[in-house]
Amino acid sequence: MHPNHSAPSRIARALTIGWSDTPRGRLLLRRAIARLISVALRIRSRSFQRNAVASALVVAPHPDDETFGCGGAVALLVRNRAAVQVVFITDGSASHPAHPTAAPDAIAARRKAEARSATGILGVDWERVAFLDERDGTLAGLDTGRAREVAGKIAAMLARLAPEAILLPCRLDGSSEHDASFALVSRALQLAQIRPRLLEFPVWSWWNPLLLLRPMFACRRVWHLDVRGVLDVKARAIASYASQTDPIAPETVPALPSGFASMFLCGEEFLFER
Numbered sequence: 144m145h146p147n148h149s150a151p152s153r154i155a156r157a158l159t160i161g162w163s164d165t166p167r168g169r170l171l172l173r174r175a176i177a178r179l180i181s182v183a184l185r186i187r188s189r190s191f192q193r194n195a196v197a198s199a200l201v202v203a204p205h206p207d208d209e210t211f212g213c214g215g216a217v218a219l220l221v222r223n224r225a226a227v228q229v230v231f232i233t234d235g236s237a238s239h240p241a242h243p244t245a246a247p248d249a250i251a252a253r254r255k256a257e258a259r260s261a262t263g264i265l266g267v268d269w270e271r272v273a274f275l276d277e278r279d280g281t282l283a284g285l286d287t288g289r290a291r292e293v294a295g296k297i298a299a300m301l302a303r304l305a306p307e308a309i310l311l312p313c314r315l316d317g318s319s320e321h322d323a324s325f326a327l328v329s330r331a332l333q334l335a336q337i338r339p340r341l342l343e344f345p346v347w348s349w350w351n352p353l354l355l356l357r358p359m360f361a362c363r364r365v366w367h368l369d370v371r372g373v374l375d376v377k378a379r380a381i382a383s384y385a386s387q388t389d390p391i392a393p394e395t396v397p398a399l400p401s402g403f404a405s406m407f408l409c410g411e412e413f414l415f416e417r
């Protein structure tokens with residue numbers, strides 16, 4: 144998770160934050176805008192059938208993106224016996240950069256364990272979870288050789304799995320690392336020379352919901368998933384990521400903004416397809 148400050152993100156922040164001066168007020172405003180945009184997305188969307196894909200690779204730049212962004216979709220696909228593989232690109236080690244006692248390697252180990260737990264709760268087989276262990280916070284600045292290497296690893300997975308679909312964070316999701324992940328996957332698709340469906344899920348876009356307007360209008364299809372039947376599963380998977388949602392002592396605030404996780408505890412998810 145790494146929100147950035149791109150132009151749309153700044154505009155969204157200015158619009159959402161400028162209207163309210165308290166954290167509580169800002170959160171209510173974010174929720175209200177997200178809800179309004181959800182209504183528009185629902186009108187624009189079609190229902191995603193859980194048997195729409197028989198195999199999928201879920202790409203998570205950080206441990207937790209898969210659960211927040213498409214945990215319900217993953218749980219539904221697995222229940223429908225789709226072959227679901229999850230790959231985590233970074234180790235998540237940068238979530239507590241100034242922590243006095245939890246070193247980046249300890250954070251990475253903890254987040255890997257949390258990812259194992261969360262994906263297990265969603266129903267993904269242990270052997271279908273992969274970690275590329277790139278250093279968190281470096282994806283947007285990889286040099287050409289390193290980017291080629293990471294894309295090559297993803298390409299090898301794609302060639303081996305030949306998934307019908309890739310689920311990954313939206314391009315321009317309000318996070319430089321999510322944007323970099325999208326570019327790495329695009330590169331990997333060229334290397335593997337396959338063309339699965341790309342189904343993009345919002346993560347940080349829900350936090351700056353005006354960012355959702357672009358994919359809403361730009362995408363050929365917006366898919367709606369009713370995930371109420373697996374919401375308890377998604378909630379338990381989210382609860383696995385306590386290192387992100389709860390403070391790690393002696394810090395008193397969590398890595399994620401207050402109220403972030405709760406925005407994903409709703410009975411619907413959206414996927415964008417170009």
Ligand SMILES: [Zn+2]
Pocket residue numbers: 144145204205208318321346
């Ligand atoms: Zn992330």
